Amino acid sequence: MNRGSKHWQENWENHVDMLEDAIIGPLYKVVLTRPKPEGFQEHCEHLLTGPTSFSVSKINQLISLFVTILWFALLFKSLPNISFSSTFNPFYFTLVCMTGICVFLFFRKGRTYGRDYVHIAKIRSANIKLKIIQDD
Numbered sequence: 001m002n003r004g005s006k007h008w009q010e011n012w013e014n015h016v017d018m019l020e021d022a023i024i025g026p027l028y029k030v031v032l033t034r035p036k037p038e039g040f041q042e043h044c045e046h047l048l049t050g051p052t053s054f055s056v057s058k059i060n061q062l063i064s065l066f067v068t069i070l071w072f073a074l075l076f077k078s079l080p081n082i083s084f085s086s087t088f089n090p091f092y093f094t095l096v097c098m099t100g101i102c103v104f105l106f107f108r109k110g111r112t113y114g115r116d117y118v119h120i121a122k123i124r125s126a127n128i129k130l131k132i133i134q135d136d
Contacts, residue, residue, distance in 0.1 A: 002064050004112070006057040075099065 016028045037046040079092055 002057060002061040004110070006061060009057055 013028075020026060020028050034051065037043045037050070075095070079096075080089070
């Protein structure tokens, strides 16, 4: 999900980069930053709480990846030691199959719609009735 949103974010950023100079000027391309910190105290403050050009979407991607790896580790830790001589456990088998099917469906059905769109537009109209009230 985060990787998909990152794709579309970059898509729209590229559109803005391409169109903005002709329409509104380089508003999006100009990045304003604070001046560099001076002195030990300002350096420490900047290091702890100052703004940094982290990508919020990339941080979300990394957190999602970490949580996914953690869940898979917990899944395999919770499963008993499986050997060919052990008895069949339908619960564990179903759990692993459902996980595999879901991961397959995420990659197979989670892609963006690739065909042409047909848009339906409805134009609303609004009218204002003026009522003149005369003071007596």
